[in-house]
Amino acid sequence: MKASVDPQRSATMRAVKSRDTSPELAVRALLRGFAPGYRLHRKDVPGNPDIAYPGRKQAIFVHGCFWHGHDCARGARMPKANADYWRAKIARNRARDRAHCETLAALGWRALVIWECELKDQAALEKKLREFVLFSNKN
Template structure:
């Protein structure tokens, strides 16, 4: 399939995609704040620069876009038909970086939560329920939590 825009337009469009302060991230931050949680953002001193850091709970939250982080078996992830090799390498590199950051954080006794975009995006989704799940996790002692819309296949 041929791209419907020229390469300079596509480049400008891709450059406009944000890596932080995305809509899903802003939504989760707003709901957490409303529930009384206080946090830091994008801590450069932690592996992977987590989107949300809750020092009081020694916990971090990553909010992953299903496309950029290659969410397996997700309706929001589809490998592009053009430049497939480039996108496959990029997404695999992102996944490797994610795994490395999570391993380093867990080894440093940080608790890690991953919220996938598909769990909060869509008309029938309930972001309040996702934040309640996060709040319950913060009150508990589990080291790792992954919130996704698709079933986990392990």
């Protein structure tokens, strides 16, 4: 038997964006200051990264802590309603994220994951982005 769906919950979940989220916009604003020229949501790059530098073979994913199962307080929080569904969904998201990073690495790309909670420390985030974008090609 199929569980009943709460219309309000359904509307809330439909409103969650997958592109141009606030965390993604914040990361892009930082990058514009020192590494413009990125491309957005490239479908020709495995995993469809939020931000890509195709010439440098660099991909940046901006992950929401809850949706991608980060180990911070927000990511570890599990909804009380339909917990089995959410546990399985987040596990699938994590497996998919891992597979995308492995595929990118096999193709010679470098991938960086920025977690939503990292936006709290702008200086540390900018340092992390600078090191990845500007200095990661010196392998």
